[in-house]
Amino acid sequence: MTNAQRLAPTPQGDHTLVVIPTYNEMETLPRLLDEVWAQLPAAHILIVDDSSPDGTGEWVDERRAREDRLFVLHRPAKSGLATAYVDGMGWAIAHDYPFILQMDADGSHRPIDLPKLLARMGGPDQPDLVIGSRWVAGGRINGGSAKRVALSKAGNYYVHLCLGTPVRDATAGLRVHRSSFLASHGVLERVATTGFGFQVEMTELERSLGAVIAEVPITFDERVAGESKLDSSIFVEELAMVTKGGLSRLAQAARSRFRRG
Ligand SMILES: Nc1nc2c(ncn2[C@@H]2O[C@H](COP(=O)(O)OP(=O)(O)OP(=O)(O)O)[C@@H](O)[C@H]2O)c(=O)[nH]1
Numbered sequence: 001m002t003n004a005q006r007l008a009p010t011p012q013g014d015h016t017l018v019v020i021p022t023y024n025e026m027e028t029l030p031r032l033l034d035e036v037w038a039q040l041p042a043a044h045i046l047i048v049d050d051s052s053p054d055g056t057g058e059w060v061d062e063r064r065a066r067e068d069r070l071f072v073l074h075r076p077a078k079s080g081l082a083t084a085y086v087d088g089m090g091w092a093i094a095h096d097y098p099f100i101l102q103m104d105a106d107g108s109h110r111p112i113d114l115p116k117l118l119a120r121m122g123g124p125d126q127p128d129l130v131i132g133s134r135w136v137a138g139g140r141i142n143g144g145s146a147k148r149v150a151l152s153k154a155g156n157y158y159v160h161l162c163l164g165t166p167v168r169d170a171t172a173g174l175r176v177h178r179s180s181f182l183a184s185h186g187v188l189e190r191v192a193t194t195g196f197g198f199q200v201e202m203t204e205l206e207r208s209l210g211a212v213i214a215e216v217p218i219t220f221d222e223r224v225a226g227e228s229k230l231d232s233s234i235f236v237e238e239l240a241m242v243t244k245g246g247l248s249r250l251a252q253a254a255r256s257r258f259r260r261g
């Protein structure tokens with residue numbers, strides 16, 4: 001066991017890199033960083049910015065000049081949430097952070113929930129993945145339109161039906177990953193999605209590779225400002241991926257029934 005594997009996260013954020021992908025999040029990011037550090041003063045934060053036209057990346061460069069807990073990956077063009085996370089998590093592993101906390105920049109994920117996620121990561125069952133869940137007891141969506149609630153519920157039901165994923169919120173975007181698990185199983189190299197299907201794909205990859213998964217309740221707030229980057233092509237990609245996974249599960253079950261005779 002390496003040193004990094006023996007370390008436990010602390011509720012202050014020691015040994016933890018918070019990865020935040022951004023595309024035009026100037027309205028929310030400055031306040032968010034202060035709120036994250038108010039909860040996790042020891043955490044480092046990595047922003048993965050895709051040359052946001054609103055200047056988010058330049059703002060991060062300026063803030064970095066007087067903040068040694070802040071890092072940035074500048075990418076030349078908008079390339080999707082999935083590759084932003086893959087690049088950010090790869091950076092975390094390369095820089096020896098034992099725990100990677102992923103969160104959105106738009107105010108949907110409450111910094112006040114973060115110590116709870118890290119505390120769970122340090123639990124006796126040593127989870128490899130902790131999901132901030134809207135759909136376990138105590139979790140909820142605050143101010144969500146009926147459409148948002150229905151989409152999240154239906155999405156999770158469909159994921160469960162097709163893939164059998166045994167978690168309540170497989171589409172959640174607030175999570176903590178154990179770096180040693182991601183690195184030793186080459187999880188990031190296996191990611192195929194480009195958009196929001198990423199959350200479901202990561203859950204399925206980690207589960208199928210034997211990860212111990214825990215869920216803790218969180219309150220998810222509707223985006224507080226700025227514009228959504230979620231469009232229908234991303235939704236279609238996720239739907240296609242889950243359906244394909246479901247069909248291959250059915251085919252596998254049929255093959256093993258056939259073999260048993
Ligand atoms: N670097 C990068 N970040 C992205 C990209 N697309 C989305 N993001 C960021 O990923 C996070 C989640 O995106 P959102 O647009 O909030 O997606 P959502 O939460 O499903 O949709 P909303 O209803 O608008 O909240 C935000 O911090 C975005 O700025 C991208 O292509 N590149």
Ligand SMILES: [Mg+2]
Binds near residue numbers: 104106223
């Ligand atoms: Mg959002």
